Amino acid sequence: MTEHSSAFARPVPPPAAVDATASRALDAAGAAAADARLAAARALDVDWVSRAARAYDGRVDEALEAVDGAVSLLGAAAGSARGAEQRWRDAPSCGGDRPGGR
Amino acid sequence: MGDGITITGGYTAAETETMRRAAVALRDAAGRLDDARLEVARARVALRTGEVPWAVVPWSGADPWAGADVWATRWRPGASPAVAVALDDVSAADGAVLRALGRLESLALAVLRAARLYEDHDDVAVRLLDAAVPVGIGALAAELDRFVPPWAGDGDGGAGDGSAVASVAGAASWAFDQAARGRQGDGLRVDEVTQGTVDGRPDQPLPDLAAPGTVEGALRTLEIPNKAGHGVMAVQRIGEGADARYVVLLPGTQSWNVVGGGFGDFANPRDLTSDLDLVGGRASAYTDEAAEALARVVPDGASVVVVGHSLGGIAATRVVTDPVLRRRYRFTGLVTAGAPSGGIAVPQGTLALNVENAREIVSALDPGPNPSGPRHVVVHASGEDDVVRKALDGAPYGGGSHGLAVHAAVLAEARARHDPALDRALAELDRSLGAGTPDAATRTWYFRGTRGAAVTLAPGAGPADDVSADDPPARPRR
Numbered sequence: 001m002t003e004h005s006s007a008f009a010r011p012v013p014p015p016a017a018v019d020a021t022a023s024r025a026l027d028a029a030g031a032a033a034a035d036a037r038l039a040a041a042r043a044l045d046v047d048w049v050s051r052a053a054r055a056y057d058g059r060v061d062e063a064l065e066a067v068d069g070a071v072s073l074l075g076a077a078a079g080s081a082r083g084a085e086q087r088w089r090d091a092p093s094c095g096g097d098r099p100g101g102r
Numbered sequence: 103m104g105d106g107i108t109i110t111g112g113y114t115a116a117e118t119e120t121m122r123r124a125a126v127a128l129r130d131a132a133g134r135l136d137d138a139r140l141e142v143a144r145a146r147v148a149l150r151t152g153e154v155p156w157a158v159v160p161w162s163g164a165d166p167w168a169g170a171d172v173w174a175t176r177w178r179p180g181a182s183p184a185v186a187v188a189l190d191d192v193s194a195a196d197g198a199v200l201r202a203l204g205r206l207e208s209l210a211l212a213v214l215r216a217a218r219l220y221e222d223h224d225d226v227a228v229r230l231l232d233a234a235v236p237v238g239i240g241a242l243a244a245e246l247d248r249f250v251p252p253w254a255g256d257g258d259g260g261a262g263d264g265s266a267v268a269s270v271a272g273a274a275s276w277a278f279d280q281a282a283r284g285r286q287g288d289g290l291r292v293d294e295v296t297q298g299t300v301d302g303r304p305d306q307p308l309p310d311l312a313a314p315g316t317v318e319g320a321l322r323t324l325e326i327p328n329k330a331g332h333g334v335m336a337v338q339r340i341g342e343g344a345d346a347r348y349v350v351l352l353p354g355t356q357s358w359n360v361v362g363g364g365f366g367d368f369a370n371p372r373d374l375t376s377d378l379d380l381v382g383g384r385a386s387a388y389t390d391e392a393a394e395a396l397a398r399v400v401p402d403g404a405s406v407v408v409v410g411h412s413l414g415g416i417a418a419t420r421v422v423t424d425p426v427l428r429r430r431y432r433f434t435g436l437v438t439a440g441a442p443s444g445g446i447a448v449p450q451g452t453l454a455l456n457v458e459n460a461r462e463i464v465s466a467l468d469p470g471p472n473p474s475g476p477r478h479v480v481v482h483a484s485g486e487d488d489v490v491r492k493a494l495d496g497a498p499y500g501g502g503s504h505g506l507a508v509h510a511a512v513l514a515e516a517r518a519r520h521d522p523a524l525d526r527a528l529a530e531l532d533r534s535l536g537a538g539t540p541d542a543a544t545r546t547w548y549f550r551g552t553r554g555a556a557v558t559l560a561p562g563a564g565p566a567d568d569v570s571a572d573d574p575p576a577r578p579r580r
Contacts, residue, residue: 058211
């Protein structure tokens, strides 16, 4: 693909056609997981609530670590998806629909 | 609840609502993770349904997708490995979200379970303790019940009216008491002592005890007066002046004598006679000794914690519930270990803690169930786990599963589990026992009670000396 500068205004495809797909969905997933982490931490912020949970077999630290892990992996997946999408944008078109296009 | 420790009672009513809210919040958080999974699914579909516009990596003939979950997608023929990497990452992320969701759901359930169990704790306590009462006692009581004279049972109605154990103990106590009274008289002499047995060596100066700082420390400290000599108990003052508070240390049974003259040392109030008296709801020489010790060294209105083991535990319970003594002293705390003190309702003003385990029989001889409540916490180890066994292995003083070291270890284990109600109770009791004031001055008095000697009671020392019309009927004096 050869890039040409143009003095003319041209239509820009809506984001949904390209990157409002996998990476965007994963970003949303990451944000939801981060919200979950915040909400869980807030719920457990009362010291004796977390201690009561532990007293009754609740694995407080493991749960928060699991959410942290999910947030982290969602971020990584979003990065990978974004990379794939970027490669699609950089690659010469072979025709057909674009990845994840709607 | 894990590992065989049951904690009942304590102030939890306000917390349960907060716990419920926390459980709901955790479930909401899990719901947010469910939302995340939906987005992940969208991402997966987006990656899978793309076509093949960009054969960046030439098809090599090898199949880089073998085993991947994109086998059947339209990406496969010539799709970029970057997409495969992304799909792998998405799968890993999805698994992590699923695991986190499960963890949060489990955590929410644990919090909810804790809240519900707190609310239901009274029933739990009664069931456990009923099961713990040895069958033999019940059978014995049933056999003896028809022989028990109605006037030989409990005297004040507070020690488990209708309890078979109380009736049997009361009858036995009465019978033994009549025999003893005929032989040695009724007098109780209480002397302050400064020398006794220390570390197994007799006639040593009895030590001034350091402030225990914790309930476990107080239980361990009880070994000092316990081993100091026959009939010995101790009173400790922590702090001075307006800040002074007092700890009464009542050790357990020393003599298994019940009739006097024939066997053992009837002079010692720390004997089975006192056990039977107290379980049967009668006054005892041991509680009289404690009342006298209080009258000697504790000023009226002072804050007092009473700590007792075994016989000392039920004596401690009788002391803090005695209406006359309650008017003279502010009993802020009661700690019993391995004591059959169930069935005695402790007034709300006194924070009560009972420690017991199912491997020792003594605390199961309660005349009634342990009355747990907002200000009455019971720590019960089932004995079916490692807590008691490990404590037995490490017990330095012997005494088996009934020993003070085992009770202290059980309580330490319970403390480590951070039950909120127990935490609250321990914090309050620990403060009364000197926590947070390590430099507070202390002083310790030791007293020896002797039955059958010339009476040396301070004026007003006896629990029944000063009963007003407003008080419940006093227990019969022996």
